[in-house]
Amino acid sequence: MRRIAGIVLAVLLIGGVVAAVVAGRNDQDKGTATKTVQGVIGSEKAEFFADPDVVKALAAKGYTVKTETSGSWAMEGLDLKGYDFAFPSSQAPADELADKYHVRQPLPRPFYSPLVVVAHRSAAQVLAANGLAALDKNTGTLKMAAYLDAAEHDRTWQQLKGAKAHGELSGTLYITTTDPDTSNSGALYLAAASYVADGGRVAADTAAVERTAPLMHKLISVQGAQQSSTDAAFRDFISGAGNPLVLVYESQVAALLAEGQDVGDLTVLYPDTTANSDHTVVPLTPQGRSLGELLSSDPTLRELAVRHGFRPQGATAEFTAATASHTAYLNQKLTGVRQAPVPASKVLHEMARRAGN
Template identity: 30%
Template sequence: MPANRPVTEEPRLLVTRPPRRRLRRALALALPVPVIGLVLLVAGGNLLLPLRQVVTIEAKMASKRDFFQDPEVERLLMKHGFRVHITSMGSREIANQDVDGYDVVFPSGQPAADLIARERAEANRPALLYRPFVSPIVLATYRNYAEALEDHGIAKPQQGSGDRPMYYTLEMTPFVNLTRQGKRWKDIGIERHGVRNSNKILAQTSDICESNSAGTYLGLVAFVENENDAPNDEREAAAVAEDIKPLLVEQGLPGSERAETYLSPDGQSIAPISVIYEHQFLAHQIRHQAQEGSTDDERVLLYPSTRFVTEPQLVALTDDGARLGELVSEDPELQHRAMELGFRARNTNSGTSGDTAGDELVDFLTERHIPVPTTSSNDTRAVLPPLPLLEQMIKTVGDCPDRKDDAK
């Protein structure tokens, strides 16, 4: 080769690695769809979910559907192979309609569950009962109304509740007397607390013909009016029902919607005092603390000095329903989640009697700077009338139609 001839370099092929994002995309396009799904399931830790048979539970539920509609509860149930399809209605409505075709029904209190269990037993189709958690009946109000009642010694802050208490004890006899006398909020000086209200003083309930909370409050008022004794025969029950009928207001709302009204921005102008469940109030405070960094200081609870321990009962009508009832009653994760939603879960040492909050619930609320409710050992323990008499009183006070025939 001549010495003066230029030297030509061999061409070089430069190989570069595509960015990781582009590589993943290319692989995804190249892989079959089932393989992609497997990769995503492994990455998400849900590999076994598609391989597990998912059982859809058909359920009728009242206010305790709050628990089953929680996204975390839905996830935990799915992990165990359950999906719950809910038909919503009031507790007595559940008891007074046909339950064929359902796996579980979950009225919010014992009377409606007892009605269902009794009728199933008479038809030789027994049902299993589960009590996964407790949520006492409370009267939810606003600070200015509680302070007006406090001025007259009718509401008293719970012990150790500080300058701005969240929980009060409501003396039931003088409160019922205010209602009986037709007293209005202006008569007890509500204007001194920045509110103008000429409406009568009473506790607004949901539909007595449909709701457990309303029926339970009826039983509470009847107990107080009957000199701290439950009516024990038909004649006495009928007389007490007629006597207290003017003291109770039917709003035509399911129990959960009564809570939604109370928690709405316009709740104070609609109903200054509403009968709801404790878990609905605590769940609101837990959410408010998480979102706003503080509790809702203007909403407070009145705990009746004469009180019931309400135990909602999940009624299992099928084998799948029984499996669900056992799961929500025994599974530690579901029981813990119930506590996080404001319930007094039975298997987490969280106040299973319904009287006081247990250690775990106390710790949970305290860690989030939410006051812990307590009740006094001096409070009177009320007793509901026997089931047939309570049904008779509810029908009298609410002018309730017999819906059994309509449902057939």
């Protein structure tokens, strides 16, 4: 009898262990991703998706996200078969991809970032002294019409009042950008510049491209070899290398400030006419659309996006609160900044082609 009771007890104990293991696995599964989605993203979002806190937040919602980087405008030339989503840095290349892959609208747009020009303090002060910028502490406004006039007349730093006191300011005055043929920020730079140069008209056809083509060519050709991503250009600037004026995303500056890194004599100039980079998800599968909607709506992921410098769509308060200690560098409310409409993809492609030839 004792032997039978012992066997029964052993069976019960084993059953309890098995039940505990199963329960443990079930509990573990609740915090573990169950769906793997793969996408192609703009390089400026690579650090966001690699952030362990973002990985954890996505896993809590049942996702493992694997990404590869590409220039936003170069995505159109990729074979995206087998991918769940593409995530370019603005709406124009996203709409192009949506048409190509017959993706239904609307497309999720989780966050955005305005384009800014980072400058060393000496360069910003010289621009301000010559009517090309207005400064307030470590931020200010770049006067696009005045800057484009200087570019059209091939002005050099040496021709600007006060530049002689700064040996690093020499040669032609220009803003370093990425390649507009493949990179979103470079293309948006042309969109904003052409809008200003053509009297506040958005380029809608070949004739409009023709009107500004000589100036757009000057803006690009003076740069020589261009980077394919803003990440590389921004790193060069922070390290003290390269041109004293570089076009980057505000998100890159905001993320650096959030990390508490030393930014030296960094000055952030917001062009008075600029173009926002609307980071737009192109869902290629239902899982890709679910991910895009999650990035837009989940409070934790929105908070993490702000930590990486992005402005969540539809809620300025989140960005304002998170950057409250960095107002010396950031124009939180984008005061005095006008948003330039972006030409249709086909027109912008032609503008970039003419600018580079």
